[in-house]
Amino acid sequence: MRAVDALMECLKAEGVDVVFGYPGGANLPTYDAFVDAGIHHVLVRHEAGGGHAAEGYAKVTGKVGVSFGTSGPGATNLVTPIVDAMMDSVPVVFFTGQVRTDLLGTDGFQEADTIGITMPAVKHSFMITDPRELPRIIHEAFHIARTGRPGPVLIDLPMDLSKADIAYERVTDVHLPGYQPRTTGNAKQIKQAARALAAARRPIIYAGGGVVAAGAADELRDLVRTGKFPITCTLMGLGAYPAPDEQWVGMLGMHGTRAANYAMDEADLICAVGARFDDRITGKLSEFAPRAKFIHIDVDPAEISKNIPAHIPIVGDAKQILGKLVDEYRALETDAGRLDPWWQRIHTWQERHPLTYEPGDGHEIKPQSVIEAIYRVTGGDAIVCSDVGQHQMWAAQYYHFPEPRRWVNSGGLGTMGFGLPAAIGAQMGDPERTTVVVTGDGSIQMNIQELATIKQENLPIKVVVLNNGYLGMVRQWQELFWQERYSHVDMNTFGGEEASPDFVKLADAYGIRGVRLTEAASLEDDLRAAFEAEGPAFIDVRVTRDEKVYPMIAPGEPARNMVG
Amino acid sequence: MVDTNEILSLDELEAAGNIHTGRKHVLSILVENKPGVLTRISGLFTRRGFNIDTLSVGPTDDERISRITLTLDGAVHPIDQVTKQLHKLVNVLKIKDLEPSETVARELALFKVSCDGQTRSEIRELAEVFRGKVVDVGRRSIIVEITGERSKIEAFERLVRPYGLVEMIRTGEVAIARGREET
Numbered sequence: 001m002r003a004v005d006a007l008m009e010c011l012k013a014e015g016v017d018v019v020f021g022y023p024g025g026a027n028l029p030t031y032d033a034f035v036d037a038g039i040h041h042v043l044v045r046h047e048a049g050g051g052h053a054a055e056g057y058a059k060v061t062g063k064v065g066v067s068f069g070t071s072g073p074g075a076t077n078l079v080t081p082i083v084d085a086m087m088d089s090v091p092v093v094f095f096t097g098q099v100r101t102d103l104l105g106t107d108g109f110q111e112a113d114t115i116g117i118t119m120p121a122v123k124h125s126f127m128i129t130d131p132r133e134l135p136r137i138i139h140e141a142f143h144i145a146r147t148g149r150p151g152p153v154l155i156d157l158p159m160d161l162s163k164a165d166i167a168y169e170r171v172t173d174v175h176l177p178g179y180q181p182r183t184t185g186n187a188k189q190i191k192q193a194a195r196a197l198a199a200a201r202r203p204i205i206y207a208g209g210g211v212v213a214a215g216a217a218d219e220l221r222d223l224v225r226t227g228k229f230p231i232t233c234t235l236m237g238l239g240a241y242p243a244p245d246e247q248w249v250g251m252l253g254m255h256g257t258r259a260a261n262y263a264m265d266e267a268d269l270i271c272a273v274g275a276r277f278d279d280r281i282t283g284k285l286s287e288f289a290p291r292a293k294f295i296h297i298d299v300d301p302a303e304i305s306k307n308i309p310a311h312i313p314i315v316g317d318a319k320q321i322l323g324k325l326v327d328e329y330r331a332l333e334t335d336a337g338r339l340d341p342w343w344q345r346i347h348t349w350q351e352r353h354p355l356t357y358e359p360g361d362g363h364e365i366k367p368q369s370v371i372e373a374i375y376r377v378t379g380g381d382a383i384v385c386s387d388v389g390q391h392q393m394w395a396a397q398y399y400h401f402p403e404p405r406r407w408v409n410s411g412g413l414g415t416m417g418f419g420l421p422a423a424i425g426a427q428m429g430d431p432e433r434t435t436v437v438v439t440g441d442g443s444i445q446m447n448i449q450e451l452a453t454i455k456q457e458n459l460p461i462k463v464v465v466l467n468n469g470y471l472g473m474v475r476q477w478q479e480l481f482w483q484e485r486y487s488h489v490d491m492n493t494f495g496g497e498e499a500s501p502d503f504v505k506l507a508d509a510y511g512i513r514g515v516r517l518t519e520a521a522s523l524e525d526d527l528r529a530a531f532e533a534e535g536p537a538f539i540d541v542r543v544t545r546d547e548k549v550y551p552m553i554a555p556g557e558p559a560r561n562m563v564g
Numbered sequence: 565m566v567d568t569n570e571i572l573s574l575d576e577l578e579a580a581g582n583i584h585t586g587r588k589h590v591l592s593i594l595v596e597n598k599p600g601v602l603t604r605i606s607g608l609f610t611r612r613g614f615n616i617d618t619l620s621v622g623p624t625d626d627e628r629i630s631r632i633t634l635t636l637d638g639a640v641h642p643i644d645q646v647t648k649q650l651h652k653l654v655n656v657l658k659i660k661d662l663e664p665s666e667t668v669a670r671e672l673a674l675f676k677v678s679c680d681g682q683t684r685s686e687i688r689e690l691a692e693v694f695r696g697k698v699v700d701v702g703r704r705s706i707i708v709e710i711t712g713e714r715s716k717i718e719a720f721e722r723l724v725r726p727y728g729l730v731e732m733i734r735t736g737e738v739a740i741a742r743g744r745e746e747t
Contacts, residue, residue: 119604120611124654127599144654178596178657195572268574293577302648311577332571 003131003161004029006168007095008037010138013170016066018042018057018428020050024070025110027097029162042424042457045449047074049421051081052447054092056425058085059408060383062215064145065092065425071099072110075156076117080415082152083121087412088236089213091150093141098127098158114156123151124179131164139171148181149300150213181299185316185324193271193295193312194328197227200269202291202342205229206252209236209411210274210298211318212404217241219322220273226326228336230346232260234275235396236411243400244380249346250355253281254553255393258353261559263346264289271295274318277307278412287558297321353551355397360544365520367391367466367543371398373524374436374464377531382434383408383426387419387443390472393549395438417446420463424450427459434462434531441467441491441500451510454536462531463538465503468545476548481555492545507538514538585638588617590669590739592747593632593650594624594658601655605632608649614641618671618736629657633738660747662739669739673717674699675708678728687727694720705730 001009007030011019018040023031034041044050047069054065069078075096085092099108115127124144126137134157141153197203211220211233217240224231224247231241232252241248250257252264264270270292275281282288285307296303296310297318304313314321357368371394374382384399386392386409401407408426410418419437427435444465454461469492478486491500507514517526517539530537550564595601602621609616617635624631636646647659662669677687684706691698691708694716700707710720714737721732741747 115600116603119600120607129599176654179654192572196574196577199571199574293574300652302645302652304648306645 001166001168002029002033003134003157003164003166004033005037006135006166007138007162008033008039009168010135010171011037011039011066014064014139014142016064019066019068020044020053020057020425021068021095022047022050022070022074024074024097026071026099026159027068027074027095027157027162029159030068030095030097030157041068042428042453044421044424044453046447047077048080048417049424049447049450049453051078051092051094052084052415052418052421053425053450053453055081055085055088055090055418056385056408056422057429058090058092058425059422060405060426060429062213062405063091063429064142065090066095067092068095070097070110071114071159072112074110075112075114079118079121080413082118082154084410084413084415084418085152086121086123088410089150089209090152091145092152093138093145094152094154096154096156097162098156100160101158102160104158114154118154121152122154125154125156128155128157128161131161132166134161134166135168135171136174140174140176143174143176144179148179149210182301182315183299183317183320185297185314185321187324189312189314190321190324191328193297193314194325194332196269196293196295196312197229197271197329198332198334201338202263202267203227203229203269203271203339204249204263204267205231206234206264206270206272206275207231207237207240208234208273208275211237211240212274214274214299214318215404216274216317216319216322217404219319219326223322223326223329227329227334228339228343229271230263230343232256232263234278234281234411235409237275238396238407239401239404242402244402249350251396253278254283255397255549255551257350257355258551258562259346259349261553261562262349264292265558265560266345267292269293269295271297273297273322274299276303282307283553284556284558357547357550360520363520365517365523365541365543367468367547368394368398369520369523370464370466370527370541370543371395371438373527374438375399376524377528378434378436382406382436383423383430385409385419385423385426385435385437387437387439388414388416389440389443390476390547390549391438391440391443391466393473394466416443419443420447421450421453423461423463424453424457424459427461428457435460437461437463439463439465440472441465441469441503442471444503445500448506451507451512451538455511459536460534461536463536464527465538465540466543467500467503467540468543468547469500470545472547473549475546479546479548503538503540512536512538514540516540516542518542584641585643587638587664588635589638589643590633590635590662590664590667590737591647591650592660592662592739593634593656595630595632596655596657597623597628597630598655601630602632604653604655605650608653612645612649614646618734620736620738622738633736635737660741662741662747666742667739668742669713669737670711671714671717671735671737672709672711673720673732673734675710675720675724675732676730677706677708677724678704678730679706680704683727687724690720690723696720
């Protein structure tokens with residue numbers, strides 16, 4: 001059979017039921033094979049949309065997402081999703097077309113050095129030079145993408161080789177001598193970690209996206225409840241521990257709660273699980289958690305002691321390690337009462353500094369209240385796909401995720417335009433669950449063409465735009481740190497007239513029901529009506545223009561100096 | 565009650581120090597002999613801001629595997645982080661941070677030095693002392709080949725520089741562990 005037909009067989013063998021892509025010249029053979037393959041291919045409207053959709057699918061299902069693009073511009077359009085998947089450890093296999101081998105290196109039409117361009121941003125990549133190797137390489141790519149610390153893998157397939165006739169045999173194992181991720185943590189280290197937790201007077205568990213990726217939420221909850229430990233999660237880890245819970249102290253970091261950040265600052269022991277001490281978490285690194293010792297559990301050894309030297313490093317799979325850690329902890333005689341003063345201190349912070357915002361004048365809609373309304377309307381049970389900016393932080397603060405894989409956002413790379421296409425993948429991965437896009441009037445315009453994909457696939461996605469007519473987060477920084485010198489953040493007024501499109505009409509042009517909300521009093525009822533109506537909805541909510549995200553750790557400051 | 569015998573005192577915990585070792589490191593890296601492997605390694609060094617002092621690549625007794633020997637400064641770079649990042653490359657099979665005292669390291673250098681009738685013999689004598697070889701003699705220049713440890717090559721360079729060093733080329737170090745054990 002043709003190599004591309006073998007490709008389809010390999011996808012089916014990997015259990016792939018949906019892929020996201022865009023055809024072109026160099027991948028014509030692949031698209032010919034799709035005709036008879038019986039695989040659901042979603043035609044996106046831009047390759048970047050396809051890449052992000054594959055990410056959304058992977059984040060919600062835990063399975064490997066798959067994205068297709070052609071050579072040259074098709075491949076370069078995939079660069080952003082590839083880097084995004086690398087930063088957030090999302091398992092996606094990208095297939096790019098490539099020009100014929102006799103044209104390689106001659107600047108042929110739609111030729112780009114895809115392998116070279118993407119090399120620093122992939123977990124691994126393969127250039128196909130012998131079509132007989134394609135089946136084995138596809139399975140290796142899936143194996144690398146999903147195991148260890150997940151990430152993007154790219155396969156570049158020259159057009160002539162993709163048409164070549166090969167003898168296909170199902171591949172049953174992979175041989176990667178240089179790739180052996182460690183799964184079981186060192187037993188001695190785990191025992192030591194349990195003893196350290198038992199000795200701690202001011203411990204805190206700091207969980208990141210790695211807990212979600214490892215499917216370790218149950219084990220995490222077990223550990224937290226067994227030890228009566230306070231728990232905080234990173235932006236990527238939201239949902240790893242149920243937010244509506246008394247041991248939950250909120251998200252930490254730049255826009256986290258004061259309780260979480262102060263607890264990190266005063267802790268004597270921090271147990272980091274699947275988290276990487278990013279600069280948005282630590283603030284000023286030299287003054288981060290000055291009294292703490294660190295347990296660091298991560299599947300990627302390079303994360304350990306990268307930013308913060310770990311006292312007890314444990315390399316391996318969070319699910320296995322946390323399971324053993326709970327057992328070790330239970331075997332020790334501990335006195336939960338030793339944490340009472342610590343909890344009192346945390347409760348004081350919680351009472352003194354709850355997440356809050358100034359109420360509006362009764363008519364204006366506060367952006368935070370929109371998230372609270374979405375939370376109530378969806379019963380806290382939706383998948384929320386966010387773009388990047390102020391709305392992302394408000395969604396993280398005010399939507400209290402009860403389960404992992406419900407919160408889909410671009411954390412590491414901070415990719416505007418991520419939310420809408422990611423929701424396409426998310427909805428296809430979990431068709432029955434309400435899927436909401438929380439976005440801004442800036443972000444939505446970066447991939448708004450994907451409304452057509454939503455229409456074509458008839459996906460009941462609810463898009464909520466927190467429309468303040470500004471690039472709000474940049475504006476916030478200009479206001480706070482650049483002496484209110486506003487530079488190119490106003491999307492709304494151009495010569496006194498509105499410059500942004502009429503989103504309701506635009507949605508209508510895409511065949512999607514649009515509605516504009518401007519009145520605070522009826523916000524929740526209006527939202528409920530829009531959510532309950534069948535099919536997709538596009539909801540343009542006009543919110544307070546100059547609202548800022550608080551509290552905040554100013555850049556370069558330690559956490560204890562939070563403002564707002 | 566907390567049983568103090570069973571429980572670890574937090575004060576006893578010491579963070580893994582020695583992140584910057586302050587000395588030169590020779591990393592011997594076995595990689596799959598596939599296209600683009602060297603680019604992946606050099607790209608990783610660029611992206612993470614690591615600076616390679618010397619680098620040499622060559623085949624091994626197994627044609628599917630190449631050996632890369634690279635040296636870098638442990639005063640400037642966290643070696644531990646360098647090796648962990650290298651390990652993440654799928655084509656990297658094995659990395660050994662060679663102990664200086666347990667390692668034989670050699671580098672080859674070619675020196676093209678200006679000379680005239682009188683200085684030519686002086687340079688030849690110096691080459692002999694360094695167990696070097698004269699590999700080319702011209703009317704106004706002479707080429708000397710020196711093999712040895714980095715310090716020996718640098719010493720020879722200091723000696724011939726006053727004669728007029730036209731150019732010099734060095735291979736970068738290759739290194740192998742002493743004794744029966746494989747590098």
